[in-house]
Amino acid sequence: MIHGKLKAVENERFFQIRVGTILPDRPIPFDLYVLLRGKHIHYLREGQSLTLDKIKSLDRGNVFYIRESHRQFYKNFIFDRLNEESLEAGVKASILRESSMTLAEEIFEKSDVSEALTESKVLITQFIDFMEQEPEGMAHLISLSSHDFYTYNHSLDVSIYSLGLGSASGYSREQLIELGRGSLFHDIGKRNVAVEIICKQGPLNDVEWAQMQKHPQFGLKILTENGASEDVKACCFEHHENFLGNGYPQQLPGEEIHHMARIVAITDTFDALTTKRSYNEPRTPIDALEFMSAKLANRYDPDLLKAMHSVLFKLKKVG
Ligand SMILES: [Fe+2]
Numbered sequence: 001m002i003h004g005k006l007k008a009v010e011n012e013r014f015f016q017i018r019v020g021t022i023l024p025d026r027p028i029p030f031d032l033y034v035l036l037r038g039k040h041i042h043y044l045r046e047g048q049s050l051t052l053d054k055i056k057s058l059d060r061g062n063v064f065y066i067r068e069s070h071r072q073f074y075k076n077f078i079f080d081r082l083n084e085e086s087l088e089a090g091v092k093a094s095i096l097r098e099s100s101m102t103l104a105e106e107i108f109e110k111s112d113v114s115e116a117l118t119e120s121k122v123l124i125t126q127f128i129d130f131m132e133q134e135p136e137g138m139a140h141l142i143s144l145s146s147h148d149f150y151t152y153n154h155s156l157d158v159s160i161y162s163l164g165l166g167s168a169s170g171y172s173r174e175q176l177i178e179l180g181r182g183s184l185f186h187d188i189g190k191r192n193v194a195v196e197i198i199c200k201q202g203p204l205n206d207v208e209w210a211q212m213q214k215h216p217q218f219g220l221k222i223l224t225e226n227g228a229s230e231d232v233k234a235c236c237f238e239h240h241e242n243f244l245g246n247g248y249p250q251q252l253p254g255e256e257i258h259h260m261a262r263i264v265a266i267t268d269t270f271d272a273l274t275t276k277r278s279y280n281e282p283r284t285p286i287d288a289l290e291f292m293s294a295k296l297a298n299r300y301d302p303d304l305l306k307a308m309h310s311v312l313f314k315l316k317k318v319g
């Protein structure tokens with residue numbers, strides 16, 4: 001049911017937020033809108049709240065809209081929730097992930113990649129701050145992985161796993177930021193691969209596969225033109241290299257592959273194996289990792305593959 005005056009708002013820009021970022025029975029410091037037949041309709045007035053029943057009745061993937069002029073209110077609202085001592089880490093992780101999904105979506109829809117690169121720092125820093133504040137934060141975030149395939153979901157999940165693996169490898173905060181951003185942009189080159197190939201259900205033929213395998217080169221070009229760091233470029237260009245030296249595009253052997261790209265190689269495959277696509281059933285995280293260790297082990301840095309076990313093992317404490 002739509003509350004308040006059923007008024008459409010014109011000449012105002014809006015941005016999307018996900019229902020999962022709103023907690024029940026808490027006054028909301030901004031107006032909420034829904035989209036109906038192309039028009040933004042007022043749904044809830046600033047200072048009002050949503051009941052638990054109402055939130056439950058809404059689909060988890062549902063979105064609301066907020067006026068662009070209220071964006072800072074929303075950012076402060078999320079920041080306050082993430083810093084609220086009495087909120088459980090699992091609830092905070094869920095709010096963080098849900099709010100990041102819309103942010104990641106916005107980043108991926110930007111045609112200006114240098115702007116997207118700048119904004120990605122905010123997104124990744126939020127995750128690192130959360131990991132530093134909450135000892136079990138990473139495990140909670142991992143347990144919330146979406147397992148649905150959309151480029152931004154995939155990239156966001158790869159970033160989260162990579163941050164787990166990076167911190168298990170002793171990375172500094174600055175290194176984690178670069179690793180997180182590199183993970184977020186690892187497949188940016190797919191923008192230049194024909195959409196029919198990207199969306200094809202089932203195996204690719206030789207010509208299509210050759211085109212798909214160019215995405216690291218395409219990505220390197222895009223990132224270079226937009227001033228990305230060396231680390232971010234390496235994550236993109238080297239994430240399909242293989243520890244044995246028979247990956248692509250350079251056939252780099254083990255130690256010559258950038259360390260961050262070795263992380264992305266693992267987290268990228270892990271996410272692909274655990275993600276639901278129309279032509280394959282997803283594996284459970286433990287199955288996927290066992291499969292990678294048994295069948296694909298020599299593709300990856302053995303120390304990192306071991307560390308991935310411990311990153312996911314922490315998950316058990318939460319689940
Ligand atoms: Fe890729």
Ligand SMILES: [Fe+2]
Pocket residue numbers: 154186187268
């Ligand atoms: Fe990928």
